[in-house]
Amino acid sequence: MTLTANTRGPLAGLIVLDLTRVLAGPYCTLLLADLGARVIKVEMPEIGDDARHIGPFIHNDDGPPTSAYFFSVNRNKESIALNLKVEADRLLFDKLLASADILVENFTPGTMDKLGYGWDVLHGRHPALILASISGFGQTGPYRALPAYDMVVQAMGGVLSLTGEEGGPPTRVGVSIGDIGAGMFAAIGVQAAIIERMRTGIGKHVDIAMLDSQVALLENALARYQVDGVVPGPIGSRHPSITPFGVFKAQDGYLVVAAGNDRMFPRLCDAIGLPDAKTDPRFATNPLRCEHHAALKMLIEQALAARTAAAWLHHLTSVGIPCGPVNDVAGVMRDPQINARGMLMELPLPNGKPFITAACPIQFVGEEPQASQPAPDLDQHRASLLNELGV
Amino acid sequence: MTLTANTRGPLAGLIVLDLTRVLAGPYCTLLLADLGARVIKVEMPEIGDDARHIGPFIHNDDGPPTSAYFFSVNRNKESIALNLKVEADRLLFDKLLASADILVENFTPGTMDKLGYGWDVLHGRHPALILASISGFGQTGPYRALPAYDMVVQAMGGVLSLTGEEGGPPTRVGVSIGDIGAGMFAAIGVQAAIIERMRTGIGKHVDIAMLDSQVALLENALARYQVDGVVPGPIGSRHPSITPFGVFKAQDGYLVVAAGNDRMFPRLCDAIGLPDAKTDPRFATNPLRCEHHAALKMLIEQALAARTAAAWLHHLTSVGIPCGPVNDVAGVMRDPQINARGMLMELPLPNGKPFITAACPIQFVGEEPQASQPAPDLDQHRASLLNELGV
Known part of the structure; x- marks a missing residue:
C-alpha cells in the first residue's frame, strides 16, 4: 500500500521524504509543505532533528521542553523515527521511498552513499524520484567533504566582508542567510526538477551548496570590484551608489x-x-x-x-x-502591514499555548492560506503512517 | 504565429514575459532563465530597465556605457522595447502574451490595472497564464500603494535591527537581500503555480511582497523574543546561542x-x-x-x-x-571551491571584454550547465521576435 498525497495547495499530489536537520534542509521542506506537498520527516530515534535540542526552549509541565527554534521551521510536516542503520527501519524507509516523489537530505556529501542510499542506488530503484542534497560546499570540488555552518559560508561567500560599519570589522548578517538562502535555492531546484519530470518521467539529483548560494547573493559586489578594481568593504547602512x-x-531613534x-x-x-x-x-x-x-x-x-x-x-x-x-522584532509584530498580510501565524505549542511563526511569504491573490498544523513531536505520525502503508 | 520555447533545461517549454525593472523582478526571471525558461524582457523604449542607468558602468568606445549592474542579473534574456501606452505596441504585446506561460511584473500595485493588464483582464483572456507580481508591500493591506526599496523593507522587516555590532546602530545587510529574497520567493511561487497548472490547466496570480519576504527570513528572532521577552538586537559576528x-x-586578519x-x-x-x-x-x-x-x-x-x-x-x-x-570579494574570486563549482561565470560584454557574474547556484549532478548568453542590449531581439510572430 502506498501513501496518499495532500489534495490542496499548488504542490498537492507530491510527497516529500525529509531526512534534513537544523535549518537549510528544514527551511526547504517548510516551503514545500506550506505550498501543499506532504512532507514526512524521517528522524533519528530518541534524538530527532538536531534543532529539537537548540534553544530557545519552551517549558512544558510534563515532558521535555519544546525547541521554539524547531517549532518555527517544521510546521505542516509529519514525523516518524527511523534508524537507517537498522534493518527493520530500512525496510520501512524503503516502503516510504516507494511512495515518495522527492527525497531531501543535508548530510555531509558521501553520507547517503555510506547509508546505501546514494544517488545511483536510489535512481536505479526509483527512476522518477528526485533527490535534493544540500551541503556546505556541494557534491563536487576540493572542499566537498568538509563540514560547514551558516557562519562559515557567510564568511567564505563574501557577505560578511560587505556588512558592518564603514572601516569596521566584517559583520555577520543577523539571520542565518547561509542556511536559509540554500534552503530557498533547494526549493527552486526541487520544483524545477518536478516540472522537468512532468515532461520526462525521470528524476534528477539537485545539488545545492550553501557556499554557492552565498556567492549568488553577492549582487553588485562582483561587478563593482571588476569595474573599479577596489575591493568593496562594509559601508554601514547607506547605499554604495545612491544618496541619500x-x-x-531622528530625535528618538x-x-x-x-x-x-x-x-x-x-x-x-x-x-x-x-x-x-x-x-x-x-x-x-x-x-x-x-x-x-x-x-x-x-x-x-x-x-x-x-x-x-x-x-x-x-x-x-x-x-x-x-x-x-527601523522595526525591531517587537515593531515587526505590531506592524499593521505585516499583520494585514497574515505574515504572523499563530500555532498551538505542545503545551497548548499559542506561538507565532513567520507565515509563508508566497501568496496567491484571492486564495486564503490553508490551515496549518504545528511542528510534530518526534515520531508523532508513526501509527498513522504504518497504518497507511499496511504494515 | 506563436513563439517557440527553449528545448533545454528543466524549465524548457516555458515562456516568460518580463516587465520587471532593477533587481527583485529581474533576479526572479534570471533564475527562471538559467533553468531553461525563455525569458523576454519588455522594456520602455529609449530608457529600458532602470538598472541600465545604475552603476558601476563599463566604458564602450562607441555607444553608451554598459551597466555592470544590469549585466549581472539579465543574462539569458531577450529584449524588446515596447511602450504599453501606445496602441501599436500593445498589439505586439498582446501577441507575445498569447504565447506566454508566465508574466512577471514589479510595478507598484494598481499599475497593471491602469495599463489595462490587470489580473481580471489577463485571466479572462488567457486563463492558463500565470501572473507574478512583486511589490514592496504586496497587493493587499494598508501600505499596498506605497513605494518601497530594498533598504526600506530591510528596515521594516527587522533584519537591520539584528545586524551590526553589539550595542551599535542597526546595520544594513551588505547585499540587497530585500530585493533578492523577494525575487527568490517569486521564483518559487511561479514554479508552484506551473506545477498546479499542469494538473488544472488554470493560471494563478502570485503575490510577493518584499516586506513579507524579509519577515520570512527572520529565522529564530521571533521565537527568541516570544520566549525571552527581550527584543533581540545586533550581536556582531557571533551566534546568539552557540559559543565559540x-x-x-588572527595575526593578520x-x-x-x-x-x-x-x-x-x-x-x-x-x-x-x-x-x-x-x-x-x-x-x-x-x-x-x-x-x-x-x-x-x-x-x-x-x-x-x-x-x-x-x-x-x-x-x-x-x-x-x-x-x-573571511573572504572579501577578491578572495571569493580566488577561492578554489567557488571556482571548482563553476560559480564564477565569464560572459562577453558588449565591448567584447570578458566579465564575471555569479552563476546559478542550482546545480544538477552529472549535468553540465548550459552555455549562457550575455544580458541583451535594449531592443536587441526585436527583429527576431517579430519574425517569429509573423509580424
Missing part, C-alpha cells in the same frame, strides 16, 4: 529615507527644512551626493533631530518620499 | 571558527594552545560559554594572534574543527 538612501537618526534620485532629493530638502542643501553644489547630482555622503548625512540628521521618527515618517509619507521605520 | 561560533582575529558544541570545544582549546580554558568552569558547557562569550573571545584571540589566519585555517582543518576564511 539609508538609515538616519532611527528611520530609513530613500530619496536618492534628483527628482526626490529637492523634495526631501523642502520636507525637512534644508533649503540650502537643495542648491549646494556638493549635492547637485547623485554622484556628487555619493561623494559627499558624510556631509549630507550630518545635515540631514541635524534637521531630523527636531522631531521623532514617527512624526517624520508621517510627514515624509504625506509628501511622497519613500521612507520607513 | 563566529569571527575571530579574520577567520571564522565554529566549535560551539561540547565535543568540539576541548579540541579547539588543544588546537590553539588554551589548556586552561578547557577546564575553566566558565566555559564548561555551551550555555556557560554563551554567558561568558566576551571573556572567551579575548582568550581565543590572544592565542590566535600567534599565527596568520591562513596558518590557523590549515591547522584547524587538519584537526577537524569547522572553520573558514
Whole structure:
C-alpha cells in the first residue's frame, strides 16, 4: 500500500521524504509543505532533528521542553523515527521511498552513499524520484567533504566582508542567510526538477551548496570590484551608489529615507527644512551626493533631530518620499502591514499555548492560506503512517 | 504565429514575459532563465530597465556605457522595447502574451490595472497564464500603494535591527537581500503555480511582497523574543546561542571558527594552545560559554594572534574543527571551491571584454550547465521576435 498525497495547495499530489536537520534542509521542506506537498520527516530515534535540542526552549509541565527554534521551521510536516542503520527501519524507509516523489537530505556529501542510499542506488530503484542534497560546499570540488555552518559560508561567500560599519570589522548578517538562502535555492531546484519530470518521467539529483548560494547573493559586489578594481568593504547602512538612501537618526531613534534620485532629493530638502542643501553644489547630482555622503548625512540628521521618527515618517509619507521605520522584532509584530498580510501565524505549542511563526511569504491573490498544523513531536505520525502503508 | 520555447533545461517549454525593472523582478526571471525558461524582457523604449542607468558602468568606445549592474542579473534574456501606452505596441504585446506561460511584473500595485493588464483582464483572456507580481508591500493591506526599496523593507522587516555590532546602530545587510529574497520567493511561487497548472490547466496570480519576504527570513528572532521577552538586537559576528561560533582575529586578519558544541570545544582549546580554558568552569558547557562569550573571545584571540589566519585555517582543518576564511570579494574570486563549482561565470560584454557574474547556484549532478548568453542590449531581439510572430 502506498501513501496518499495532500489534495490542496499548488504542490498537492507530491510527497516529500525529509531526512534534513537544523535549518537549510528544514527551511526547504517548510516551503514545500506550506505550498501543499506532504512532507514526512524521517528522524533519528530518541534524538530527532538536531534543532529539537537548540534553544530557545519552551517549558512544558510534563515532558521535555519544546525547541521554539524547531517549532518555527517544521510546521505542516509529519514525523516518524527511523534508524537507517537498522534493518527493520530500512525496510520501512524503503516502503516510504516507494511512495515518495522527492527525497531531501543535508548530510555531509558521501553520507547517503555510506547509508546505501546514494544517488545511483536510489535512481536505479526509483527512476522518477528526485533527490535534493544540500551541503556546505556541494557534491563536487576540493572542499566537498568538509563540514560547514551558516557562519562559515557567510564568511567564505563574501557577505560578511560587505556588512558592518564603514572601516569596521566584517559583520555577520543577523539571520542565518547561509542556511536559509540554500534552503530557498533547494526549493527552486526541487520544483524545477518536478516540472522537468512532468515532461520526462525521470528524476534528477539537485545539488545545492550553501557556499554557492552565498556567492549568488553577492549582487553588485562582483561587478563593482571588476569595474573599479577596489575591493568593496562594509559601508554601514547607506547605499554604495545612491544618496541619500539609508538609515538616519531622528530625535528618538532611527528611520530609513530613500530619496536618492534628483527628482526626490529637492523634495526631501523642502520636507525637512534644508533649503540650502537643495542648491549646494556638493549635492547637485547623485554622484556628487555619493561623494559627499558624510556631509549630507550630518545635515540631514541635524534637521531630523527636531522631531521623532514617527512624526517624520508621517510627514515624509504625506509628501511622497519613500521612507520607513527601523522595526525591531517587537515593531515587526505590531506592524499593521505585516499583520494585514497574515505574515504572523499563530500555532498551538505542545503545551497548548499559542506561538507565532513567520507565515509563508508566497501568496496567491484571492486564495486564503490553508490551515496549518504545528511542528510534530518526534515520531508523532508513526501509527498513522504504518497504518497507511499496511504494515 | 506563436513563439517557440527553449528545448533545454528543466524549465524548457516555458515562456516568460518580463516587465520587471532593477533587481527583485529581474533576479526572479534570471533564475527562471538559467533553468531553461525563455525569458523576454519588455522594456520602455529609449530608457529600458532602470538598472541600465545604475552603476558601476563599463566604458564602450562607441555607444553608451554598459551597466555592470544590469549585466549581472539579465543574462539569458531577450529584449524588446515596447511602450504599453501606445496602441501599436500593445498589439505586439498582446501577441507575445498569447504565447506566454508566465508574466512577471514589479510595478507598484494598481499599475497593471491602469495599463489595462490587470489580473481580471489577463485571466479572462488567457486563463492558463500565470501572473507574478512583486511589490514592496504586496497587493493587499494598508501600505499596498506605497513605494518601497530594498533598504526600506530591510528596515521594516527587522533584519537591520539584528545586524551590526553589539550595542551599535542597526546595520544594513551588505547585499540587497530585500530585493533578492523577494525575487527568490517569486521564483518559487511561479514554479508552484506551473506545477498546479499542469494538473488544472488554470493560471494563478502570485503575490510577493518584499516586506513579507524579509519577515520570512527572520529565522529564530521571533521565537527568541516570544520566549525571552527581550527584543533581540545586533550581536556582531557571533551566534546568539552557540559559543565559540563566529569571527575571530588572527595575526593578520579574520577567520571564522565554529566549535560551539561540547565535543568540539576541548579540541579547539588543544588546537590553539588554551589548556586552561578547557577546564575553566566558565566555559564548561555551551550555555556557560554563551554567558561568558566576551571573556572567551579575548582568550581565543590572544592565542590566535600567534599565527596568520591562513596558518590557523590549515591547522584547524587538519584537526577537524569547522572553520573558514573571511573572504572579501577578491578572495571569493580566488577561492578554489567557488571556482571548482563553476560559480564564477565569464560572459562577453558588449565591448567584447570578458566579465564575471555569479552563476546559478542550482546545480544538477552529472549535468553540465548550459552555455549562457550575455544580458541583451535594449531592443536587441526585436527583429527576431517579430519574425517569429509573423509580424
